[in-house]
Amino acid sequence: MTNEGVHADEHPVPGTRRPGGRTARTRAAVRDAVLSGLSDHGYPGLTIEYVAEHSGVHKTTLYRRWGGLEGLVADALDLAGEDTWTPPDTGSLEGDLRALAHEVVDAFADESKAAAPTAFIAASFQSQRAADALRAFYSERFSRCEAVIARAVERGEADRDTDAAALVRAVSAPLMLRLFVTREPIDAALADQSAAVVLAATRAGAFSSR
Amino acid sequence: MTNEGVHADEHPVPGTRRPGGRTARTRAAVRDAVLSGLSDHGYPGLTIEYVAEHSGVHKTTLYRRWGGLEGLVADALDLAGEDTWTPPDTGSLEGDLRALAHEVVDAFADESKAAAPTAFIAASFQSQRAADALRAFYSERFSRCEAVIARAVERGEADRDTDAAALVRAVSAPLMLRLFVTREPIDAALADQSAAVVLAATRAGAFSSR
Structure with missing residues (x-):
């Protein structure tokens, strides 16, 4: 994402x-x-x-x-939120999850690229309207990411009842936690680890909705 | 946590x-x-x-x-950061991860309890000293959580080379993403899901450090 x-x-x-x-x-x-x-x-x-x-x-x-x-x-x-971004389509769930995680790292590795999205997140602590707009932005952005899961289900890589919304958020979550809460560095290795964790959990059925 | x-x-x-x-x-x-x-x-x-x-x-x-x-x-x-908090010790990795996730939900479900920690996170967007102090706070807090993984390794529930720092952050990450970035609600079911995802990934060796 x-x-x-x-x-x-x-x-x-x-x-x-x-x-x-x-x-x-x-x-x-x-x-x-x-x-x-x-x-x-x-x-x-x-x-x-x-x-x-x-x-x-x-x-x-x-x-x-x-x-x-x-x-x-x-x-x-x-x-x-009206841009034309679409999630990666590498041909496998593993490749797509990894590409999504790397996009987060790439987007925030460069301070000049990170400044505006970071400022939106900061604004959401002070303005309810900014918080509402940020929720809508991410909700729409993550729902685009769900195409990755739909394709994985078609390929038999994920259960049909997979909680796609939770899965796509789980890829970004460890990266965004470090960027905006714990203030720790992120890198490509962490992106790979996050993708691997989510892939393993998907294969084990941990994202299946009850 | x-x-x-x-x-x-x-x-x-x-x-x-x-x-x-x-x-x-x-x-x-x-x-x-x-x-x-x-x-x-x-x-x-x-x-x-x-x-x-x-x-x-x-x-x-x-x-x-x-x-x-x-x-x-x-x-x-x-x-x-000088308080005496220790992570849960329920006797199993599954129980401990679930208890950790529920502690996050409980801590932020109540607006009056959540106000001060939220304000610290907000402050870290505006003050480098606050950001440094927040990093130190969470780093120390998460290192206490690693006791959960050490016990799991002793019980044979996790590999000896498990990346404990990444694992304990992964439990909180989907919850904190929603609290502070995407501004979405969190609840006990999401805590259970986060714990289940991390447990499945741990069992699959996805947190093993290379």
């Missing part, structure tokens, strides 16, 4: 992904400004003035359309 | 645990004030004035001995 949708530089030309005209371009420009503000200053340092200056959208428009900072952050997350 | 050491009401009479006289009592009173401030207002709302008022320790003393808010938060975490 990746957080790529929350990186400001994903869509270098605002509005190219959703050619919806001026409104879509404005929304993308505002989203980019929010992401760069979060990356540079974090949620506590983000201001409407910063977003206005970096998006070229007037403060009064920002207040009118987004209500304020909480609304801006929530909408940036909503928009991040 | 529990966060019980970080609850303000653990040691109702400051200084009773470490009868070191006035200094220990002052430190405990300050710690309690920091915890209640974090619980009530979170890190962004914590002030030296609040800690001074609630601890009865003068502001100038707080600045002199702790340097400021970051130092106060870090010391509260250090002191929280």
Whole structure:
């Protein structure tokens, strides 16, 4: 699973992904400004003035359309969730789980890439709207990951009653625990271990829903 | 694993645990004030004035001995790590893993109990000293949990080369992912599932260090 949708530089030309005209371009420009503000200053340092200056959208428009900072952050997350990311499809459950785990390590190994998603998580401690948007973002992102399990079931690599939602979260969990709670380093070996643990548990039927 | 050491009401009479006289009592009173401030207002709302008022320790003393808010938060975490918590010892690896997972659910199910540890995690996004103290706290806490694995190895329930550090983190990881990243609910069934997954992976040798 990746957080790529929350990186400001994903869509270098605002509005190219959703050619919806001026409104879509404005929304993308505002989203980019929010992401760069979060990356540079974090949620506590983000201001409407910063977003206005970096998006070229007037403060009064920002207040009118987004209500304020909480609304801006929530909408940036909503928009991040509209990207076209799909989970890896390597041909085996083992390969897919390993690739998912490595995507997490790769996404957060680079501090500049990690800054915006980290700031969203930080914001969710201070803003209920950010927390709600983050829940929706991850819920949708993990449900895309469930395609990996559906394919594994088709190949006979996992039971038909496998709890796919729990399984895909279990791959990222040891990595995200270290990134955001215990503040410990993560690396490729840890990604491999997490994938191996989840694969072994899947084979043993530990993710079967009762 | 529990966060019980970080609850303000653990040691109702400051200084009773470490009868070191006035200094220990002052430190405990300050710690309690920091915890209640974090619980009530979170890190962004914590002030030296609040800690001074609630601890009865003068502001100038707080600045002199702790340097400021970051130092106060870090010391509260250090002191929280000095509690006497030990991991469950139920007689089987399965029982111990399940009890550990349930302790996490119990610790965070109650909002008033969860407020201080949650505020520490929030603080670690804003303060490097808080992040360092949190890393030290969890590192020490998880190393206590490794007793569970040592006993399992003695009983022949786990390989001698089991990566105990990874194993004990894997039990909490799916729960803490939902609490602090994806903002999803956790419950006893999820604790049981996490324990079952880790147990199955342990039996399959997936935590064996290469």
